[in-house]
Amino acid sequence: MLAEMEAAARLVYQAMGATAQIHWPLLDRRTGCEVWVKHENHTPLGAFKVRGGLVYLHRLLGVSPDVKGVIAATRGNHGQSIAFAAAKLGLRAVIVVPEGNSPGKNAAMRALGAELIEFGDDFQEAAERARELAAEQGLHMVPSFHPWLVQGVSTAALEFLRAVPGLDTVYVPIGMGSGICAMISVRDALGLETKIVGVVAEGAPAYADSFWAERLMTTPTANTIADGLACRVPDPVAVDIIAQGADRVVTVSDDEILAAMRYYLSDTHNLAEGAGAAPLAALLADAGRKAGRKVGLVLSGGNVDAELIMRALSGGAPS
Template identity: 35%
Template sequence: MINIQDIQEAKQRLNGIITDTPIAYAPILSKNAQADIYLKKENLQLTGSFKLRGAFNKIAKLSKEERDRGVVAASAGNHAQGLAFSAKHFKCDATIVMPEATPLLKVNGVKRYGANVVLHGSNYDEAYQYAQDLVTKEHKIFVHPFADDDVIAGQGTLALEILENIDNIDVVIVPIGGGGLISGMATAIKHIKPSVKVIGVVASGAKAMKNSFESKKQLNSKSVRTIADGIAVRDVTPKMLDYVLDLVDEVIEVDDTEIAAAILFLLEQHKLVVEGAGATGVAAVMHNKIDMNGKKIVLPLSGGNIDVTMLAQIIQKGLVKSARKMNLVVTLIDKPGSLKTLTNIFEQISANIIQIDFDRNSVALAFGDANVTIALETKGEEHQESIRSELSKAGYKFTEV
């Protein structure tokens, strides 16, 4: 296992390479949680994630002969970009195997640094096995995204920055996928300030580490499914479980709905673009997963490389959930003026139409009827209730979608 000296030496190697990302007080989150919440904005790191720290530290420690052989990694995206950046810096060849569903943003980010990208498998673990096959065939150096002591030491530098900037911390909440980030951070925290509670947070759709932590033995998942692709790890590595059992105080979980709400909150209230994995700590605070009253809590926003398509879905669903958007299917008599009569109702109650579609061909419709699908911009639940009431008074049949 690594020690504090390994992390401090990694910090020296990273000087002048990485960004010392800002730590900011989160007033709205703090007020809602009745605690002092600080955000470590690692989503603003070069390559958009903390993963650069570990990848760079690993390649920096390789010999020239090892670098000349080239490096291989399996990654959902952030480790890939960190490794590609580092390989370019040291002028060595890099091949990255990524799951087929990896967001295009992350694939393009890797290619931008000149690495070779191979898309293979439905999840990290399948990509990992393919990468291992490449290492055997081509005699390259494999750089593990989390189960490597040099990588773990690099990730631990994030904790050094936190401890150097904030005093009297009570809790740090860290995302867990494979466990590299929390292992490195907890090693530093428990050495420098052991009173700080280190809490890991997993996605409900990828909670093998939580199950293993609670049972104190390796329990892998059959499959993973979560919008937090950066922590979508199916299998627990025994080495990483040992780190977590030794250093972490508690492991909690948040589901995709809670993660999506946190992403939208950070976007709207803090003007921060954060990916699913990076938003898990905020999700835990927003949904009261731990005792927070009066405590000083630090949340690393571990990455910001979210796919634009996913972000658009989260925004649209968030608007519906917060009653700022309403989707209706209204049945009309298919004759001139019917649509105008309907839209007059929306005009009278100040509901702005942002999208409309007309269907008279559905087999579910009676002859002479038509369905109008309408998306409305609304001003909260009270406004939406007024819309429902006015439509019912006018005799319209409608459903919400």
């Protein structure tokens, strides 16, 4: 397994360098912990997903060299990763997003050369339309969760856990599950005892519900400001991996996410999108039980629209 991760890293590093993991004393003061942040907001696309897209499309062409085009459904960062990798490999990329999706993320995907289609009320409806178009147009459907995507994302976890030894706990946001599954896989491959806590939004609790019920649970809606967490139908393979390898899966409110976005800006001068801020929100809620411990936060992305930044800042000056 470690050899596969190292091979994935070699692919990823053809397009980008490793991202930083930084210890922020102001976050220490705020949480009462020794806080290390993995800055996946510093990738070329401003989010961790770029790693998965690069590895997935390289692996795909290795087994299906005749593929001419790919299609994916997304709320933004997965689509950017597929568009980015497809452009490098000379493939057509079609991306389906729900109506009302982030204008900034839509613009970024178009700038990367993607053909953008808006369809449906949420990610699930966009994904169903993407599968229909894949069949109609002969495109390869790139799923939102797949072992190749996890391999790519594992390169970030490998960097983090090797660079910062002795982490008691790492908090990881859960969208469709590649990030937390990668962290679990790397933790196990390195033989570490680090606890891994998944974080979801209160308005999109499907993965938390699935973890605590010990079976796949869906929700009728996924309403949250954190578009990267807006899942209502989990992936069953991801659910199993998380059930076996995570310490807990916790929920945070949109207000807690907005506050964490504000604290990232004030304490580290970094923009965090909602999903990226959710781990800090969870640590703040957990601070009493983690006091004095060395913890890691995955800042999974910083692709946030100005309107949401203003909403976060309007919550008041950080205390």
